[in-house]
Amino acid sequence: MADEPLVDWEWVFEHLDDLWAATYQHLQLTIIAVLVGLVISAVVSLLIYRDRRFYGPLVGVAGFLYTIPSLALFALLVPITGLSILTAEIALVSYTLLILIRNIMAGLDGVPREMREAADGMGYTTWQRLARIEFPLALPVIVAGLRIATVTIIGLVTVAGLIGQGGLGALMIRGFSRNFPTQIYLGAFLTVVLALLADAALLLLQRALTPWNRSGAR
Amino acid sequence: MSDPSAGGSPARGATVRFEHVTKRYEVKEKGPGAVNDLTLDVPAGKICVLVGPSGCGKTTSLKMVNRLIEPTSGRILIDGTDISRQDPIALRRGIGYVIQQTGLFPHQKVGENVAVVPRLLGWDAKRRRERTDELLALVGLDPARYRDRYPSQLSGGERQRVGVARALAVDPPVMLMDEPFGAVDPIVRERLQNEFLRLQEQLAKTILFVTHDIDEAIKMGDLVAVMQRGGVLAQFGPPDEILSDPASDFVARFVGADRGLKRLSLARVRDLELMPVVTAREGADAAESRARAKADAFQYLLLVDAADRPIGWVDQDAIPAEGRLTEDIAISMSPLLDGHTTLKDALSMIIDAEVVAGIVVDRDGRALGLVTAETIGAAMRDGVVTEAATRNEPPDEASDPESEPDREAAATGEAIARG
Numbered sequence: 280m281a282d283e284p285l286v287d288w289e290w291v292f293e294h295l296d297d298l299w300a301a302t303y304q305h306l307q308l309t310i311i312a313v314l315v316g317l318v319i320s321a322v323v324s325l326l327i328y329r330d331r332r333f334y335g336p337l338v339g340v341a342g343f344l345y346t347i348p349s350l351a352l353f354a355l356l357v358p359i360t361g362l363s364i365l366t367a368e369i370a371l372v373s374y375t376l377l378i379l380i381r382n383i384m385a386g387l388d389g390v391p392r393e394m395r396e397a398a399d400g401m402g403y404t405t406w407q408r409l410a411r412i413e414f415p416l417a418l419p420v421i422v423a424g425l426r427i428a429t430v431t432i433i434g435l436v437t438v439a440g441l442i443g444q445g446g447l448g449a450l451m452i453r454g455f456s457r458n459f460p461t462q463i464y465l466g467a468f469l470t471v472v473l474a475l476l477a478d479a480a481l482l483l484l485q486r487a488l489t490p491w492n493r494s495g496a497r
Numbered sequence: 498m499s500d501p502s503a504g505g506s507p508a509r510g511a512t513v514r515f516e517h518v519t520k521r522y523e524v525k526e527k528g529p530g531a532v533n534d535l536t537l538d539v540p541a542g543k544i545c546v547l548v549g550p551s552g553c554g555k556t557t558s559l560k561m562v563n564r565l566i567e568p569t570s571g572r573i574l575i576d577g578t579d580i581s582r583q584d585p586i587a588l589r590r591g592i593g594y595v596i597q598q599t600g601l602f603p604h605q606k607v608g609e610n611v612a613v614v615p616r617l618l619g620w621d622a623k624r625r626r627e628r629t630d631e632l633l634a635l636v637g638l639d640p641a642r643y644r645d646r647y648p649s650q651l652s653g654g655e656r657q658r659v660g661v662a663r664a665l666a667v668d669p670p671v672m673l674m675d676e677p678f679g680a681v682d683p684i685v686r687e688r689l690q691n692e693f694l695r696l697q698e699q700l701a702k703t704i705l706f707v708t709h710d711i712d713e714a715i716k717m718g719d720l721v722a723v724m725q726r727g728g729v730l731a732q733f734g735p736p737d738e739i740l741s742d743p744a745s746d747f748v749a750r751f752v753g754a755d756r757g758l759k760r761l762s763l764a765r766v767r768d769l770e771l772m773p774v775v776t777a778r779e780g781a782d783a784a785e786s787r788a789r790a791k792a793d794a795f796q797y798l799l800l801v802d803a804a805d806r807p808i809g810w811v812d813q814d815a816i817p818a819e820g821r822l823t824e825d826i827a828i829s830m831s832p833l834l835d836g837h838t839t840l841k842d843a844l845s846m847i848i849d850a851e852v853v854a855g856i857v858v859d860r861d862g863r864a865l866g867l868v869t870a871e872t873i874g875a876a877m878r879d880g881v882v883t884e885a886a887t888r889n890e891p892p893d894e895a896s897d898p899e900s901e902p903d904r905e906a907a908a909t910g911e912a913i914a915r916g
């Protein structure tokens with residue numbers, strides 16, 4: 280045991296397909312969760328944009344969901360929705376909401392008052408102003424939220440392995456049960472790599488979407 | 498509304514009338530300043546400057562015209578039509594709006610910024626592009642160079658020009674300008690003001706212009722409305738009237754103790770009758786020159802070069818009895834003025850140089866005559882200043898040090914011809 284290496288490279292090369300499949304599955308669970316979370320957050324944010332009084336209650340609910348420990352939430356949902364992908368996604372999505380709604384609203388609120396007034400003075404309607412002025416100007420803050428949410432979810436998907444939804448979490452659980460460290464280390468390592476890559480990709484996306492920010496003053 | 502077609506003759510201004518307009522804010526409500534029973538008539542094609550200390554309601558008054566703020570009572574008419582009956586969105590698209598510094602949208606390129614209202618009105622891309630290029634050229638920016646830049650890549654002065662171009666996009670009869678030149682340094686501001694006045698001479702828009710700077714108000718306004726705290730109109734009239742006949746202590750204090758000098762800035766050297774000057778060319782016959790100088794009451798003869806450009810003064814007693822005039826007998830020089838120099842600047846230059854007279858030259862630098870402190874004082878007494886101020890001609894291109902030389906020369910020539 281003592282002279283056994285941390286990573287059994289022979290096993291790794293024999294199971295590259297499995298590793299890729301687990302990583303791919305992990306990414307898939309993440310993307311679905313973040314996209315669904317983004318759509319729900321966008322709708323909720325529009326509601327708040329229309330009427331500020333919704334901010335407290337809606338962010339309160341999102342905040343409550345955020346505080347439930349992930350294992351507890353899975354445990355609560357399994358009797359209702361079973362050991363299914365739905366269970367996993369409901370839990371994952373609920374963790375994105377607070378981050379995304381807060382950042383969308385912070386982004387929109389960060390648009391200078393003078394900018395809104397300039398748009399009004401030009402004759403933009405409320406929705407034209409939102410779509411063409413406020414939303415683009417809020418993009419950096421919104422994408423920043425998207426980055427936090429994505430990295431958070433990549434971590435949480437590991438837990439979804441517990442309810443049999445695969446991904447790198449499942450790889451690690453197998454490693455624990457078989458007392459085979461290679462799978463544990465590899466699962467952890469790939470999770471971190473995935474999180475870093477996703478974060479970098481979103482940063483590039485933000486740069487691409489906001490070309491005016493890097494053109495710089497002369 | 499105007500036909501906003503590109504290339505057609507521009508829509509002339511419309512009248513703007515405030516009728517007993519009052520804006521009050523509730524105790525908890527925040528607002529830029531109340532307005533109290535404002536009645537104001539701005540004739541078509543004129544610039545009316547709203548000026549006053551902060552909190553005097555000048556910006557509130559402006560924003561009530563495009564209904565960013567709704568009056569508590571009273572009404573505003575544009576060309577006789579009550580604006581409260583118009584759809585605010587359509588109203589705003591038909592009014593030019595220029596805002597200080599932050600007015601441009603940072604995420605839109607210059608071309609997109611200029612085409613904001615055309616786009617809202619549904620113009621196709623080709624028409625928008627043509628209009629944008631036309632407008633950028635109009636405000637002195639090369640379309641090919643500036644169209645695809647972001648506002649952050651422009652200087653303050655360039656941004657303000659784009660702001661003006663944007664406001665003109667659909668050729669609105671009325672323009673609202675809220676401290677449009679507030680965010681640039683004094684030299685650039687002066688240039689932008691002059692350019693804008695020249696532009697306005699062609700466009701003849703009805704313009705409401707807000708500033709806290711009385712000098713800017715006097716320079717830009719055909720009419721000046723001085724407002725005081727509480728949104729009360731303290732005085733409304735042409736700039737010379739505000740300066741020469743302040744309606745209250747408040748107005749007198751606001752325009753400042755130097756209002757006499759400020760009035761001098763409303764008239765230019767070309768408005769004066771110049772004092773003749775005896776000149777002699779370098780190399781001219783000394784005896785003949787001496788005789789001519791002695792015949793004149795003025796103690797000095799002006800020595801000029803072969804192109805009649807002043808070299809310096811020669812005391813008539815120092816002219817040799819015979820021989821030729823040489824440069825070394827000249828003792829001093831006076832400041833050189835030209836037709837578009839304001840009387841205020843002329844007086845300042847004469848006093849500063851510690852001389853009696855300034856020499857007026859044409860655009861080739863040839864001496865035309867003299868201006869003295871007495872000439873200027875007499876012009877003030879005889880009403881020349883008031884008359885010139887009433888004409889309120891825009892400044893010449895030549896007063897801009899960095900303007901293009903050919904246009905500069907043309908404008909100066911015209912100024913001299915008038916002077």
